[in-house]
Amino acid sequence: MPNLIDLRRRIRSVKNTQQITSAMKMVSAAKLRRAQDRVVAARPYASLMRDMLGSILAQLPEGSPVLEHELLQRREEKKISILLVSGDKGLCGAFNSNVTRFATRFISEHPGNEITLECIGRRGRDFFRRKHVPINREWVNLFVKPIEFSQAKEIAADLMRSFREGETDVIYLLHNEFKSALAQTVIFRRLLPIQPAEGDNSSDIDYIYEQPPETIFETLLPRFVETNIYQAMIESAAAEHAARMAAMEAATRNAGEMIDKLTLHLNRVRQASITRELIEVVSGAAAL
DSSP states (O other), X not given: OOOHHHHHHHHHHHHHHXXXXXXXXXXXXXXXXXXXXXXXXXXXXXXXXXXXXXHHHHHSOTTOGGGGOTTTOOOXXXXXXXXXXXOSOOOSTTHHHHHHHHHHHHHHHOTTSEEEEEEEXXXXXXXXXXXXXXXXXXXXXXXXXXXXXXXXHHHHHHHHHHHHTTSOSEEEEEEEEEEETXXXXXXXXXXXXXXXXXXXXXXXXXXXXXXXXXXXXXXXXXXXXXXXXXXXXXXXXXXXXXXXXXXXXXXXXXXXXXXXXXXXXXXXXXXXXXXXXHHHHHHHHHHO
16 A cells, blocks of 8 residues: 555655646647637638639530640559648547547558658658568658748648659548637548539639630649648647646546545545554553
8 A cells, every 4th residue: 555655655646746737738728729810811812713723614615625634634543642731749549549540541452553752740751660671751840830831831842743753643632620628620632633613603603814724724723722721720720739638637637536536545644653552551451
């Protein structure tokens, strides 16, 4: 049975841990608010860009040279790249393991393909580096500060160049999407070649374009890829803050429960010690 000094030391240690987890929860809650505002502000722009792209493609006649754009060309998926967006830090529950588990399952289901990873975030890179999975490019420590569009633009430029030069046949985007403070969803979709969203009503909207489709596509398609990557990064950042806030809240609650149990155990040990001393005193007096 542990003595009173060990129990008091353990209670003090758990209280210190509880203060740390409570502070981390408050920090994540503050960051989540700002990250959530960025996500909400970016979603209408990305949605309108998808609608515009679908509208232009729907108005093009079959055999149009615009449809031969290099970012629209589908090839046999022999060489596959996955742009995996994870976090740079841990202590956020299953946030990082969800995307790494999905990527691991995808790789195991396609043993005949040449699969490489493009990793945004330290946790995903470190995980697959230990698994000896080929990592073509890596971008770490991007989530230390708020994500800028210029960062997504640089990543998109590297990926589009790789796709144009035939280094990969298809590029998939894998990330956590922010749903709410308590829910995040793993999203896996094709980034390149570009495919407009199916089932939307973009073809029913009559847009008037001043420039020819060829000119619009030269600007719109690269911007579409950049926007998708930027949105995935800010969605992942918001989801990470939400996951960390929930994890730290659970850790703080568990620490409180452990403190209550240890305090109860401490009182029982102290009571047993006092009772034993009283019995020894009474027994000694009776012997005299």
